[in-house]
Amino acid sequence: MTTTSTQIFDYSKWTAQLPELSKKYQAASPYPHIVLENFLDPGVLMACIAEFNKLNETDGWINYKHYNEDKRGLNKIDVLPETIKTTINELNSPAFLEWLSVITGITNLQKDDALEGGGIHQSTRGGFLNMHADFTVHPHHRNWQRRVNVLVYLNEDWKEDWGGKLELWDRNMKACEESVTPIFNRCVIFNTDADSYHGHPLPMTCPEGTFRRSIALYYYTIEENPIRRATYYQARPGDGSNKLLVKIDNALVSAYTALKGKLGANDKVISKVLRLFGGGKKK
Numbered sequence: 001m002t003t004t005s006t007q008i009f010d011y012s013k014w015t016a017q018l019p020e021l022s023k024k025y026q027a028a029s030p031y032p033h034i035v036l037e038n039f040l041d042p043g044v045l046m047a048c049i050a051e052f053n054k055l056n057e058t059d060g061w062i063n064y065k066h067y068n069e070d071k072r073g074l075n076k077i078d079v080l081p082e083t084i085k086t087t088i089n090e091l092n093s094p095a096f097l098e099w100l101s102v103i104t105g106i107t108n109l110q111k112d113d114a115l116e117g118g119g120i121h122q123s124t125r126g127g128f129l130n131m132h133a134d135f136t137v138h139p140h141h142r143n144w145q146r147r148v149n150v151l152v153y154l155n156e157d158w159k160e161d162w163g164g165k166l167e168l169w170d171r172n173m174k175a176c177e178e179s180v181t182p183i184f185n186r187c188v189i190f191n192t193d194a195d196s197y198h199g200h201p202l203p204m205t206c207p208e209g210t211f212r213r214s215i216a217l218y219y220y221t222i223e224e225n226p227i228r229r230a231t232y233y234q235a236r237p238g239d240g241s242n243k244l245l246v247k248i249d250n251a252l253v254s255a256y257t258a259l260k261g262k263l264g265a266n267d268k269v270i271s272k273v274l275r276l277f278g279g280g281k282k283k
Contacts, residue, residue: 007041007043007044008040008041008044008086008087008090009039009040009041009090009091009096010041011095011099014099015099018099018102018103021034021036021103022102022103022104022105025103025104025105025189026104026105029170029177030168030169030170030171030177030178030196030197031168031171031190031191031193031195031196032104032105032190032191033168033178033188033189033190033191034103034188034189034190035178035180035186035187035188036186036187036188036189037185037186037187038185039152039185039186039187040087040152040185040187042184042185044083044087045087045152045154045184045185047083048081048083048084048087048154048215049154049156049213051081051082051083051084052084052120052122052154052211052213054081055074055081060074060076060079061073061074061122062074062075066249066252066253067130067245067246067248067249068129068130068132068233068246068249068250068253069128069129069130070123070126070127070128070129070203071121071122071123071127071129072121072122072123073117073118073119073120073121073122073216074119074120075114075115075116075117075118075119075120076115076119077089077113077115077119080119080120084120084215087215088115088119088215088217091150091152091215091217092111092112092113092217097109097110097111097219100148100150100189100219103189104147104148104189104191106147106148106191106221107221108221108222109147109148109219109220109221110144110219110220110221110222111217111219112138112144112217112218112219112220114140115217116138116139116140116218117134117135117216117218118216118217118218119215119216120213120214120215120216121213121214121216122211122212122213123164123204123211123212124204124206124208124209124210124211124212125203125204125205125206125207125208125210126203126204127164127203127204127212128199128200128201128202128203128204129199129200129201130199130201130233130234130235130246131167131169131173131197131198131199131201131233131234131235131236132197132198132199132231132232132233132234133192133193133194133195133196133197133198133229133231133232133234134146134149134192134196134218134231135229135230135231136192136194136226136227136228136229137226137227137228137229138220141220142226142228143222143223143224143226144220144221144222144223144226145220145221145222145223145226145227146192146218146219146220147191147192147219147220147221148189148190148191148192148218148219149188149189149190149192149216149217149218149219150187150188150189150215150216150217150218150219151166151187151188151189151214151215151216152185152186152187152214152215153182153183153184153185153186153187153188153212153213153214154184154185154213154214154215155182155183155184155211155212155213156184157184158181158182158183158184158206158212159206160181161205162204162205162206162210163200163202163203163204163205163206164181164182164200164204164206164212165179165180165181165182165200166179166180166182166188166198166199166200167179167180167198167199167200167201168180168190168196168197168198169197169198169234169236170197171195171196171197172195173197173234173236173237174237175237182200182212182214192218194227194229194232197234200212201236230250230253231253232250233246233249233250233253234246
């Protein structure tokens with residue numbers, strides 16, 4: 001399928017709404033964010049789904065499977081199928097970065113060609129992602145401060161009772177303030193601060209072979225003294241004894257992140273190392 005910029009993202013439509021959307025985004029609670037419907041051309045996303053369906057175990061998937069998460073990711077732009085690659089390239093284009101800077105109020109946003117931690121994500125029945133705040137500095141660019149996430153969902157006919165809702169919690173991890181069902185062509189954009197906690201912590205109950213899928217892109221600014229921290233998971237109130245396991249897993253993730261920056265290791269390493277510890281959470 002051949003696509004163009006205007007087919008993928010309707011700049012006329014979304015730029016006309018920028019004044020209103022920017023105010024809504026920057027005033028949102030628990031931290032700056034927005035949920036947008038019918039974000040990209042639906043035909044393009046249907047083609048992305050068709051390409052997703054053809055991907056298999058030999059296509060370079062990374063298994064993020066440890067105590068705090070259970071999902072797969074693919075972030076090698078050169079092995080991504082044509083339409084998915086074209087869509088990601090559009091969302092990393094100068095025009096989209098300019099649009100994203102206006103809605104977020106963050107100037108000089110830049111893309112990550114390596115798609116570190118991002119690209120495309122997929123999980124199925126039993127999949128989950130514990131509450132967390134994302135890593136704050138790119139592991140291979142020590143002055144790149146992570147600032148914004150863009151998630152675009154590709155899930156047709158997703159049932160609410162399957163779970164998989166993206167939860168946005170307050171900065172003190174006391175309560176969930178917003179819950180977002182990952183339906184087709186819904187986009188969530190949010191700031192990635194050191195305390196912007198989010199996740200979908202309950203194991204999903206969708207049928208086997210049904211997938212929660214997304215395109216996940218992260219954006220940075222270049223800073224002289226960035227705030228540095230690995231992905232930080234948090235137990236929810238009432239999680240009880242699970243808190244200790246969350247903390248232990250945090251320590252492993254933090255140690256790996258430090259080594260990753262120094263040694264240039266990739267996420268296939270962490271997926272193997274962390275899998276040795278608590279390959280999944282208790283139901």
